[in-house]
Every structure is written in structure tokens, then in C-alpha cells.
Amino acid sequence: MKIGSSRVVEMERFPTMAYLHYMTFLMVLIGAVNCNVQDDLATLVKLFPGKYDNIAQYNYDIKHTPIAKRHLHLITTATPEQVPVLIGYQSFYVEQYLNGNISDVIRQRIYSYGIDAKTNEIVLKLYSFKDPSKFLHAPANSPTFTALTMGDIIYAEGCDVYWTRLSDNYFRSHMFNTCIVNIGGAEVLIIDRNNLTDTYLTADETWVFYKNQSVLKVYPSPYNMTNFPLKHQESVGIPQTHIGDTVKGQLMDFNSLIKALTTGHEVRYFISPDQCQVSSPSGKTMVQGGYIEDFEYFFDPLFGPQHYFGFSTSNVALNKSGELVTVLKEGFVYEQDGVHLRITTLTSDLSIVLDIVTINCSISTFGSSVQFFTGLKQLTPISSTNDLYTALKHGASVRFTADYRGCTGISAGAISGGVIQDYDFVEATQEVAVTQSKLITNYQGAGFATDIVIGQFFGNNSVTFYASDVTVSTHQPVYKENIYCSLSGRNPNGTVNLYQIP
Incomplete structure (x- = not known):
């Protein structure tokens, strides 16, 4: 009782001091609470x-x-x-x-x-x-x-x-x-x-x-x-620090390649088989070179542990007997495993495989293996379907890229791109319709397929892609889907970009 009474006396004797102690404690407590709420607000925004x-x-x-x-x-x-x-x-x-x-x-x-x-x-x-x-x-x-x-x-x-x-x-x-x-x-x-x-x-x-x-x-x-995440507009140009040899415009690594392709730049490749792993039944190989017209970049775990992009071209050639054949080149460029190029020679009707050559290389800087180059050009972004039509009708060269993460109808992470070549303009709907097709190996069955992408750019700046793989032998689709996107020019969340190439 004496101890308790003593405490009461002390409080009564020095009320001002007790009050100040109490208020100091209270202000510290309030400050801590406010600090926590401020932290919560910072996290939320x-x-x-x-x-x-x-x-x-x-x-x-x-x-x-x-x-x-x-x-x-x-x-x-x-x-x-x-x-x-x-x-x-x-x-x-x-x-x-x-x-x-x-x-x-x-x-x-x-x-x-x-x-x-x-x-x-x-x-x-x-x-x-x-x-x-x-x-x-x-x-x-x-x-x-x-x-x-x-x-x-x-x-x-x-x-x-x-x-x-x-x-x-x-x-x-x-x-x-x-x-x-x-x-x-x-x-x-x-x-x-x-x-x-x-x-x-x-x-x-x-x-x-x-x-x-x-x-x-x-x-x-x-x-x-x-x-x-919101898509923020990036500069169309490729930073000089990512290019290396700026005279040639050489792309020295996988990230530089992706940067160039996904921002609308033209890319060419050069392959010297002498310093690559080559599998060729005929024993003969040639230096390979080409232009990556269309590409698909895959970075979703659904497609495997590595990021990679693919491209393909096919052309008609003459064999040693003077007969027409089709030569299909399919390239796959991996983040860690380098470049894999497969060259398939087929009869002109695509029914018989005559030869397959595979070339596996690493990406190198100078004079050996594989090299990639881009022109150091300043591209002009195209912001609307109307501007796209204006550019095309005046003979401009136009490339597109589509980041499908911002579209509906597809759930995997992928970006594709390519050159707009043939097009139709529907005046009633102010629609620009474009079509792309290329020959590829049918990875969902035997034989080969035609990979088709039909793009519809509407007057309201929405974009619909119809994508399908159709078998060469049966003309039946092995897969098809509709993908709905928006142009990015006037919509911060749009993920389809158009570029006019000088």
C-alpha cells in the first residue's frame, strides 16, 4: 500500500511532468501508426x-x-x-x-x-x-x-x-x-x-x-x-550501347536481337557453317544468309525453359537435274543455346522430302559462326489505321509488332512481327486487311503446314488477328484462333505497334 500511495503522491506532486511523459508517448504511438499507414499507402499505389x-x-x-x-x-x-x-x-x-x-x-x-x-x-x-x-x-x-x-x-x-x-x-x-x-x-x-x-x-x-x-x-x-502491367511506350531507336559495331549495325547478343525485332527494325543474318555443328546427308553445306521477314518471340514458360524466337522462309530453286524444288529454311534463336537452322529441300508439290540439313551455331561478334545486322534507321511510328492506310497507299514500307499479353483470345506470353506486304482497304468500315503466310514444319502432326495470319486494322484502331496452321496435305486446320488487340498509338494500353521504314 505504501508503494502504491507513493506513486500516487508523485503523480499529484508533478502533474505537469506526468502529462508531458504521457503526451510524448502518445505522439510517438500516433507517429508510428501514421508511418505504417503511409507505408501501406505507398505499397497500394x-x-x-x-x-x-x-x-x-x-x-x-x-x-x-x-x-x-x-x-x-x-x-x-x-x-x-x-x-x-x-x-x-x-x-x-x-x-x-x-x-x-x-x-x-x-x-x-x-x-x-x-x-x-x-x-x-x-x-x-x-x-x-x-x-x-x-x-x-x-x-x-x-x-x-x-x-x-x-x-x-x-x-x-x-x-x-x-x-x-x-x-x-x-x-x-x-x-x-x-x-x-x-x-x-x-x-x-x-x-x-x-x-x-x-x-x-x-x-x-x-x-x-x-x-x-x-x-x-x-x-x-x-x-x-x-x-x-501497363505497357509504356519505348523509344523506337535501339540504344547505341546495345549495338556494338555501329558502322555495320551488328547485333551482338540475344537481347539486342529481341530489341531490334520488337521495335520494328529490319534484321538480316549471316551463317558460316565451317564453325558450326552441321548435319548434312550430302556432306555439302553453303554459307547461309537471309532477311527475317516475320518472327515469333516466345517467353512464356509454357514454351520451354528458354526464351527464343523463330522465323522461316521458303523459296523455289533448281536442283542439279534442273528440276524445281522448294527450299524451306526454319531458324530458332535461343537465349542460351544459340542458333539452330534447319534447311529442308522438298519436291515442288511439297509431298516428298529430298534433303534435310541442320546447322547449330553460337552467336558471335566478328567473322565466325552467326552474325546478325540491322540498319541504323530512324523509324516513324504510325498511330492509327487511317495513318497506316495513308502510308501504304503512298508506297511506304511498314512493319508491325504485336505483344499478345495485352490482347484477348490468347493466354501465353508471345510477341510476333513482320512486314505488311499485300493489303486491302475497305472504305465502308475504314478497314485495312493484311495477310501473311509461310511454310513451316507441322509440329502438331506429320508433314508441313501453312502458317496463316490475317490482320484486320479497323477505323476505331482496334485490331483482330486470325491465326491458323493449315496442313499442306489435307488443307485442314490443326489450330486456329481469333486474337483481339488495339493499336498503341493513341491508346496507352494498346500492344500493336506500326512502324514506317525509311
């Missing part, structure tokens, strides 16, 4: 940018779910923006569209993240636009947003979304029952619940009549969208 696509969920529903209960195909993009008028908040431009078609936009918003001073939680404030067309398909860090005023936007009063960090890269949101909007003359309460990680975003939105609390509309629960 780092996770949030991206392209969120529920294509896997959509495809599953088509096979397994009744029509009335199926999810729509929804894509949500979030790009970071500098919005000075929303001081103290980190803002993103959010756009949602359906069916992989960027012309079918259903929502445009500004999402601004900050910390609520009252609750000490991460808060998301939502803004709509008075004139959404001014901001449609705006790229990251667009000057349109730096000039924005409060008169350009409408704050969604009562619809703040609060986020809680559950683990390192996992956040969950909640709302208070205060988001009431007018829909069709009725007051509707919107309840929004979301989960965000570094790989996906789930969204569950419910509409409730505020008057009688009956459910007006329940979206399928939830929308499960995979996160694809």
Missing part, C-alpha cells in the same frame, strides 16, 4: 497501376455458366496521373471497357488515394468527368490532367472507399452505407467491395433500393481480373 482483365473468368462462364449468370468481359485500366488540383492525393485515370474493345467504354473516373485524417485509413475518392471525351484513352502523365480544374470533375460525395492492408501485397476495401445515387429517379445505395494484390483485382458491387432495402441489382460476385 505501387500495386494499383495496370490493366485488369477477367478473360479467364469470362471464358470459363461461356463453357460452364448459364447465360443469365455469366460475367461480362470487363477490362479495367489504371494509369498514374499528375492532378495538381487534388493536392495531397495520388491519382489515377481509370477506364473500363467491354469485350476487349476500347471503343466500348462504360466508365471513366479519377481514383485519388490518400489518408483520411479522421479514421487514419487509406481512403479512395472517386471523381467523374463533366466532359469525359476530353480524357478518353489518356496516356500516363497526360498534360490533360495537369491542367484539370475542380470545374472539370464531379466528386462522388459519400462514396469514399477505405482500404486495409491484410498482408504484404494484399489489400481489401470497404464502404460505409453512405453512397446513395439517383438511378432512374430512385435513390440507390451502392456497396462496393474489392480485393487488390500484385496479381489480381476482384470487384463486387451491389445496388440496393435505399427506400426499402431490396436488392436492385447484384453483379456476379465477384469480377476476378488478372493484372497485366
